[in-house]
Amino acid sequence: MTSMSADPTTLFSPVRVGAIECANRVFMAPLTRCRATPGTDAANALIAEYYAQRASAGLIVTEGTQILPSGKGYMGTPGIYSPEQEAGWRLVTDAVHAKGGKIVAQLWHVGAISHPDMQPGGALPVTASDGFNPGGTTYTQNGKVERVAARGLTTAEVKNMVAAFKHAAEVAKRAGFDGAEIHGANGYLIEQFTRDSSNQRTDEYGGSIENRIRFAVEIVDAVASVFGADRTGIRLSPVTLANNAKPDSHTQATYGALVETLAARKIAFVHFVEGNTGGARDLTGFDFVWAKKTLTAAGVTYVANNKYDRILAMHTMAHGAADAIAFGVPFLANPDLPERLRRDAPLNPPRPALFYSRGAEGYTDYPAL
Ligand code: 8OZ
Numbered sequence: 150m151t152s153m154s155a156d157p158t159t160l161f162s163p164v165r166v167g168a169i170e171c172a173n174r175v176f177m178a179p180l181t182r183c184r185a186t187p188g189t190d191a192a193n194a195l196i197a198e199y200y201a202q203r204a205s206a207g208l209i210v211t212e213g214t215q216i217l218p219s220g221k222g223y224m225g226t227p228g229i230y231s232p233e234q235e236a237g238w239r240l241v242t243d244a245v246h247a248k249g250g251k252i253v254a255q256l257w258h259v260g261a262i263s264h265p266d267m268q269p270g271g272a273l274p275v276t277a278s279d280g281f282n283p284g285g286t287t288y289t290q291n292g293k294v295e296r297v298a299a300r301g302l303t304t305a306e307v308k309n310m311v312a313a314f315k316h317a318a319e320v321a322k323r324a325g326f327d328g329a330e331i332h333g334a335n336g337y338l339i340e341q342f343t344r345d346s347s348n349q350r351t352d353e354y355g356g357s358i359e360n361r362i363r364f365a366v367e368i369v370d371a372v373a374s375v376f377g378a379d380r381t382g383i384r385l386s387p388v389t390l391a392n393n394a395k396p397d398s399h400t401q402a403t404y405g406a407l408v409e410t411l412a413a414r415k416i417a418f419v420h421f422v423e424g425n426t427g428g429a430r431d432l433t434g435f436d437f438v439w440a441k442k443t444l445t446a447a448g449v450t451y452v453a454n455n456k457y458d459r460i461l462a463m464h465t466m467a468h469g470a471a472d473a474i475a476f477g478v479p480f481l482a483n484p485d486l487p488e489r490l491r492r493d494a495p496l497n498p499p500r501p502a503l504f505y506s507r508g509a510e511g512y513t514d515y516p517a518l
Contacts, residue, residue: 159174159463159466159467160174160175160462160463160466160474160487160490160491161173161174161175161487161490161491162174163207164450164472164473166208166382166417166418166450166472166473167328167377167378167379167380167381167382167416167417167418167450168328168377168379168380168417169208169251169328169379169380169417170251171207171208171473172205172249172251173205173206173207173487174207174466174472174473174474175206175207175462175473175474175476175486175487175490176206176207176208176209176210176452176473176474176475176476177203177206177208177209177210177475177476177477177480177486178210178420178454178475178476178477178480179210179211179212179213179255179330179332179384179477180212180477180478180480180504181212181213181223181226181504182196182199182212182225182504182512183223183224183225183226183505183506183507184196184225184507184508184512185225185226185227185228185237186237187225189231189233189234189237190215190221190226190227190228190231190234191227191228191231191233191234191236191237191238192227192234192237192238192240192241193237193240194240195508195509195512195513196227196237196240196241197240197241197243197244197245198244198513199512199513200241200244200245200250200252201241201244201245201247201248201250202484202513202515202517203250203480203484204244204245204248204249204250205248205250205484205485205486205487205488206250206480206486206487207251207473207487208251208252208253208327208473209245209250209252209253210252210253210255210384210420210475211241211252211253211254211255212226212227212255213226213255213257213259213332213337214227214228214229214234214238214254214255214256214257214317215227215228215229215230215257215258215259216228216229216230216256216257216258216313216314216316216317217230217258217310217313217317218230218269219258219263219268219269219272219274219275220257220258220259220260220263220313220338221259221263222259222262222263222264222267222274222287222337223259223267223287223288223505224267224289224290225505225507226257229256229317229320229321229324230313230316230317230320231320234320235320235323235324236324238254238320238321238324238325238326239324239325241324242324242325242326242327243325246325251327252326252327253326253327253328253329253330253380253382254317254321254324254328254329254330255330255331255332255384256314256317256318256321256329256330256331256332256372257332257337258310258313258314258332258337258338258339259274259338260274260275260276260277260299260338260341261281261282261283261296261299261338261341261347262274262283262287262296262336262337262392263287264287264289264297265297266289266290266294267289267290272300273297273298273299273300274297274299275299275300275301275302275306275338276299276300276301276302276338276341276347277301277302277338277341277347277348277349277350277354277355277364278301278347278348278349278350278355279298279299279300279301280298280299280301281298281299281301281341281347282296282297282298282299283296283336283347283392283393283394284296284393285392285393301350304352304353304354307352307354307364310338311364311367311368311371312371314331314368314371314372315371315372315374315375317329318371318372318375318376319375321375321376322375327380328376328380328381328382328417329376329380329381329382330382330383330384330418330420331365331368331369331372331382331383331384332384333365333368333383333384333385333386334384334385334386334389334391334422334426335386335389335391335392335394335422335426336389336391336392336393336394337392339364339365339368340386340394342354342355342361342364342365343361343362343364343365343397343403343404343407344361344394344395344396344397344403345361345397345398345399345403346394346395346396346397346398347394347395348361358399358402358403358406359406361403362403362406362410365383365407366407366410366411366414369381369383369411369414369416370414373414373416378414378415378416378417379415379416380417381416381417382416382418382419382420382452383411383416383419383420384419384420384421384422384454385404385407385419385420385421385422386421386422386426387400387401387403387404387421387434387435388400388424388425388432388433388434388435389422389424389425389426389432390425390432391422391425391426391427396434400434400435401434401435401436404440405435405436405439405440408440408443408444409443411444411449412443412444412446412447412449413447415447415448415449416449417449417450418449418450418451418452418472418473419440419444419449419450419451419452420452420454420475421437421451421452421453421454421455422454423437423453423454423455424455424456425455426455427455427456427477427478428455428456429456430455430456437470441469441470441471445472450472450473451471451472451473452471452472452473452474452475453465453470453471453473453474453475454474454475454476454477457474457475457476458479459490459493462474462476462490478499479496479499481499481504481515482496482497482498482499482500482515483496483497483515484515484517485517485518488517488518489518492518494518497515497516
């Protein structure tokens with residue numbers, strides 16, 4: 150063997166993720182692309198073509214899909230709660246499966262990251278605690294707007310939210326997905342509950358670590374009741390500062406307790422943003438090596454993500470520090486990324502101006518080798 154890319158035991162060997170048989174360990178990370186059909190927020194033929202082009206990924210995690218209208222935070226993101234949306238996702242899963250791929254739906258609620266302009270009835274966005282404002286600006290149908298202070302969910306509403314995640318999982322299952330990834334990362338609703346920097350609740354969903362992780366764990370159990378724990382995963386970003394998220398006061402203790410609970414549940418996988426989402430990997434505060442060992446001991450797949458390139462991915466696999474690597478931006482411009490990495494072929498450069506635009510340009514027009 151003259152090239153690392155020829156080694157079948159690392160990035161290019163099959164892996165079983167819970168009950169999902171994946172042909173290789175080059176996974177496609179969730180990527181927001183804003184191409185849903187206006188009005189219905191449904192996936193469509195163009196989105197199906199985009200994912201089918203990327204079906205050689207060991208596993209595709211879809212872009213974030215809002216579980217409710219109130220979970221939407223950006224123009225053009227797809228939903229996963231209505232019959233039209235179920236039909237749209239069926240186009241996607243059929244197209245990916247026809248090419249031999251595997252695909253899980255990412256279930257998402259943005260919480261306070263939304264804006265009244267995007268909320269049903271112009272209501273305040275919802276979050277863990279009254280008055281939480283992540284700050285910054287967002288784009289709505291009314292242009293660039295400042296974020297506002299969100300409204301804390303009542304205890305009864307939190308339970309309804311867990312039920313809404315379960316409903317979304319049921320839609321995803323009927324639409325033909327191989328499983329679901331719960332979006333527990335990047336400063337969105339679940340992370341707003343997890344961190345004491347955004348959760349000041351006094352009910353059973355706030356205060357102690359056990360209480361703050363309860364929302365995530367109940368959602369995991371709800372989704373697992375639909376798909377089975379062996380087709381349920383979650384994405385976590387213990388140290389991210391995405392969406393202006395402030396660190397938890399005890400990152401290792403909080404996320405460590407969550408990881409131990411997920412290990413005990415024997416879910417299919419935990420997908421880690423190892424650093425600041427889309428940015429620096431040199432943030433400290435969480436022991437990802439410990440997480441890998443803890444999850445591996447329980448038979449839970451560790452999916453690593455954030456700024457991986459070919460060399461870092463191969464090195465990480467060679468050292469047993471991950472079971473699979475999720476690539477985001479590289480997959481966007483390279484539909485055949487696993488083959489390009491295997492051959493050490495050049496990568497198409499991405500066109501950031503078209504990440505969140507509309508239509509096929511910068512979306513389905515990237516050539517394969
Ligand atoms: C980029 C733009 C909009 C949303 C995330 C779902 O950060 C996102 C997202 C990323 O998880």
